[in-house]
Amino acid sequence: MTTTFQANEKVLCYHGPLIYQAKVLKAEIWTGTDPSEGGFTGPHYFVHYQGWKASWDEWVPESRVLKFNDENITRQKALILAAQNKGKEKEQERQAAAAASAAASSSAGGSKDSGSSRKRPRDSDEKGRRGGSAGAAGAGGASASKRGRDAVGDEEEFLRRPEIKIVIPDALKVQLVDDWENVTKYDQLVPLPKKPNVKDVLKMYRDHVLEERKKRESKNSKDSKDGATGSGSGSSRLLTQPLAVLDEVLSGLELYFDKALGNNLLYRFERTQYLQISKGAAAAMTGRNRGGAGFSAEEGKSKREVTPTGGQETEEKQPSEIYGAEHLLRLFVNLPSIIAHTTLDADSVVILREHLDDFLAFMVKEKPKLFASKYEVASPAYHRVSLV
Structure with missing residues (x-):
């Protein structure tokens, strides 16, 4: 019998209901004859969990160890998100x-x-x-x-009142977990002002729907000549509804976002950045050393840092003109509880859910364009201000 994992190999390991990154320190085949093995047999690994104290190092059976690959990383993030949602519920x-x-x-x-x-x-x-x-x-x-x-x-x-359930696609669940880790674990920030911002994203979706309507009209014209009929799917219904319904949904999303951002959509580490933005200060540096930024010009070539003040005054703007898809996606997690406090009837809830599902599908399709590929590294000066 041989071990699947080797000493010094980076792995993922179950600890309780969640999965954590770990390193194999020792790999052994247990026979159950040694009293220290507690009667257990088979491959066992002495692992160290990344970022944890050595006192947490432990022997684990092979059933708790996973290969460090994209598939298992996705599983790890899905479990984290599920635990977060369960805690909120x-x-x-x-x-x-x-x-x-x-x-x-x-x-x-x-x-x-x-x-x-x-x-x-x-x-x-x-x-x-x-x-x-x-x-x-x-x-x-x-x-x-x-x-x-x-x-x-x-x-x-x-x-x-009718309940609305919003199913977040798996690709966006991974995005949510990455976003959470970047901010809460690695002390990074979404670069602001974001391009595209929330207003831009909503307009992009509206343009997408209009384009799909044109395609549908062209197809229906062709089908009518051939004697074919269209389907009755939710997506098809969206394309036949009055444009005013779409505009009302998008206006509602923008309004909810502007109202909810400051109180519900920010992690604690982001609040200093929000306060600076709300006061009209530019919170992002462009990588140039402006004095007191806390990093050298050479470092500035490879990464951006956020400072407490940018020294550049900007006109007052709504959050939807500053923040982007990262924070908009967080809104979708909170939308069911927000909508529950409205007076929408059952039919309106069905229509709204179809629009929201389609919008999320659009975000998946345009994910590379909508979400930041890199977050900013917060400077020591930002850390000092955020701790006050």
Whole structure:
């Protein structure tokens, strides 16, 4: 029996539900005769997880070790994204349960206060004052009770609203994980202002739909001469809907993006960059050494760095004119919860979901054009400001 992996080989290794990059330090065939083997047999590897302390080094069976290749890296990123989404779902469930509990407590507390206010004595000045206070409490309790009932009613109405599920294509799931790692693990930033920006991306999609409509009209004209009929797929329906519907969807996406970016679409490390941009300062350096940038001219040839201030004033712009596809894709992860708070009916939700699915397919097709191939390395000066 031989081992599949060799000492000093870079691998991927399961640790719990996730996969991590690791290095094989030792490779052995266990027979189960050595007490230290715990009765286990077969190939085992002593691995060190990249970036972890040596105290986490451990022996693992071959079933937990994977080849370091593109297929397994994609599997690793998919598991990370699934874990992130599961965490978000649990947090949403926790918040919903807390809201329901608060509403129920408010309702019960209001009824109790209202009942006790009727029993307050009023046969002396002191008791009268107490009675007056109790009366006010009773009125407040009744109001609280009504608010509690309203809150419960609002929650029931919210739960009755049609749910929208957005399926993120696998290629974009990988993009999301890469984006998350670049910012949160490697302290890198999307170069801003981004080209194409969100407005540009939405216009590109609109132009794409118009082009597809022209192709469909040409095909239908030919099919009508041949006696053929078109299909009734979701994509076909999109191409026959009024252009005003498409424009409304795109306008809504732009509006949601502009409103959501500052509060919901940024990682903590990006907030300094956002604050600089929102104040009208250019946050990106072009690779030239402008003094205090924290890197040499030679380094500037190979990478860009972000500094706390760029020294170049820009006119105030909306986030959709500054940020690009990276942050727009993050919006799609949050869209179901955002849309859940709207008053869209079931038919509108179906139409919207078809448009969003088609838009995501467009992003996959145009991925090389839409997403940054390289992120910027944050300078020491940026790190200092971001830690304040």
